[in-house]
Amino acid sequence: MPDYQQIRQELEGIAVEDNPALVKQKSRDFYWYSPILKAQLDNVTADLVVSPKSEEEVIRTLKVAYAHGVPVTPRGGGTGNYGQAMPLSGGIVLNLMSMNRIKEIHPGRVIAEAGIITAELDRQTKAHSGQELRFHPSTTGTATLGGFIAGGSGGVGSITWGGLRDLGNILRLRVVTMEAEPRVLELSAWDLQKVSHAYGTNGIITEVEMPLAPAYDWVDVIIGYDDYMDAVRFADALTHRNGILLKEVAPISAPIPYDYFTRHKPWLKEGQSVVVLMVAPHSMAPLVAYAEKMKGDIRFRSDKVESMKGIPHAYELAWNHTTLRALKVDPGITYLQVQYPGPDHVEKVGRLVKIFGDEVISHLEFIKFDGAIQCSGLPLVRYTTEERLEEIIKIHEDNGCPIFNPHRYTLEEGGMKQTDTVQLAFKKETDPKGLLNPGKMIAWDNPDFDFKSGKNYLFPGLQSFM
Ligand code: FAD
Structure with a gap:
């Protein structure tokens, strides 16, 4: 057992918390979205929460932790939903939220500390x-920039810009290593892909340079369709209109909108499916014209309501907020993350909707993927057993739709990031004792891990770039 009294003394001057209730609170994220992760991770807790205010304090903390052999799990807003930020081996939770300053803003880019909330x-x-x-997670009001890069994938704006996996959507990272004398690395281009979506297993991100896009007062729009597949076809056709500027396009099947979007209920019609949109103000006239042509029923426009007080933003109906809204009403719901590779993505959606009926309720997010528009999905699942969930996953895969399994907490099993020898060599260099967020990278714990298991990964291994 490490001598935490001694560690506290060595960290003098840095904010440290050891109250067990507060430490436990900062040791969890949204893992409970998954009934499987909930059962596995409910008792996980750290021993200390350390909240550095500067890169220098991060370096000091890592140096002390390294000397005592204490694990360190970085944490931003704690909104990850696969237990990414949970300290499986105890030790220190490194809370980055006090590092929240913007350093520079230039045309097309910003430099900020990693703990800034993305909405701020x-x-x-x-x-x-x-x-x-360019894009933000739907948790933008509570998630940090560093947490998004280390744990997220894309979100509101990905219809135009793709995701974090795309070269150029992150410009530069400053990263502190976990060594006897921690180093500060400046990573750009391919190199930063070692640290993006690595759950903080190979360095602490302290500073981020991100590209920017023009900001608009985006208009929230909800369009109803009696037939869900008409909603999907409309969304697909709309995203292929070159001139209409969109930030969010999410077809969501009945009964989700009427049953779970409680604050929007006065505008919704029972039994209807919807397409949730965010549209640039100057694109509203063309959008309305096109929706009318496609026989859409425009139910809600944020530029026409008297007040938006108490009404959530459109993006808080989309991405994993759809799941959150459903869970608030029906705790028996869980979800999956599906990719519907194009160009026949609409057909694939139709096939799966038919197979599952009301057991798996469709929710799609249109995104740009490798230059083409297709859709990913966060369908709701009426959960019965783990075995049935596995069957549902297999049926998707058999129909050509890969699953990024949100019921697993390791990088590899979740299918988000492919680890390979380059990734592993980098971790050996930056975290030789394996103290950063232990238990999240199978390839580190199991030297026989098969890198070429044939699985699909959202963030491909680094060898593929070399
Ligand atoms: P945390 O949960 O605190 O951490 C995430 C991971 O990053 C952890 O592994 C942590 O150890 C690591 N980490 C945190 N900070 C650092 C750092 N400075 N250096 C190194 N590692 C670090 N995700 C999306 O991509 N798109 C979405 O639209 C989206 N919508 C969501 C909606 C809901 C309702 C919920 C619950 C989750 C959603 N997520 C989404 C997942 C999550 O909210 C985002 O990925 C978010 O950006 C994570 O940021 P965070 O600050 O909360 O990170």
């Missing part, structure tokens, strides 16, 4: 020069 970053860049992040 957007607020400041918009006020400064009418710019905002």
Whole structure:
């Protein structure tokens, strides 16, 4: 057992918390979305929470932790939903939220500390020069920039810009290593892909440089369809209109909208499916014209309501907020993450909707993927047993739709990041004792791990770039 009294003394001057209730609170994320992870991770807790205010304090903390052999699990807003930020081996939770300053804003890019909340970053860049992040997670009000890069994948804006996996969507990272004398690395281009979506297993991100896009007062729009597949076809056709500027396009099947979008209920019609949109104000006239042509029933426009007080933003109906809204009403719901590779993505969606009926309720997110528009999905699942969930996954895969399994907490099993020898060599270099977020990278714990298991990964291994 490490001598935490001694460690606290060595960290003097840095904010440290050891109250067990508060430490436990900061040792969890949204793992409980998954009934499987909930059972596995409920008792996980750290021993200390350390909240550095500067890169220098991060370096000091890692140096002390290294000397005592204590694990360190970084944490931003704790909104990850696969237990990414949970300290499986105890030790220190490194809370980055006090490192929240913007350092520089330039045309097309921003430099900020990793702990800034992404909505706050957007607020400041918009006020400064009418710019905002290209895309943000739907948790933008509570998630940090560093946490998004280390644990997220894409989100609101990915219809235009793709995701974090795409070269150019992150410009530069400053990363502190976990060594006797921690080093600060500056990573760009291919190199930063070692650290993006690595759950903080190979360095602590302290500073981030991100590209920016023009900011707009995006208009929330909800369009109803009696037939879900008409909603999907409309969304697909709309995203192929070159001139209409969109930030969010999410077809969501009945009964989700009417049953779970409680604050929007006055505008919704029972039994209807919807397409949730965010549209640039100057694109509203063309959007309305096109929706009318496609026989859409425009139910809601944020530019026409008297007040948006108490009404959530459109993006808080989409991405994993759809799941959250369902879980608030029906705790028996869980979800999956599906890719529907194009160009026949609409056909694939139709096939799976028919197979599962009301057991798996469709929710799609249209995104740009490798230059083409297709859809990914976060369908809701009426959960019965783990075996049935596995069957549902297999049926998707048999129909050509890979699953990124949100019921696994390791990088590899979740299918998000492919680890390979380059990734492993980098971790050996940056974290030789394996103290950063232990238990999250199978390839580190199991030297016989088969890198070429044939699985699909959202963030491909680094060898594929070399
Ligand atoms: P945390 O949960 O605190 O951490 C995430 C991971 O990053 C952990 O492994 C942690 O150890 C590591 N980490 C955190 N900070 C650092 C750092 N500075 N250096 C190194 N490692 C670090 N995700 C999306 O991609 N798109 C979405 O639209 C989206 N919608 C969501 C909606 C809901 C309702 C929920 C619950 C989750 C959603 N997520 C989404 C997942 C999650 O909210 C995002 O990925 C978010 O950006 C994570 O940021 P965070 O600050 O909360 O990170």
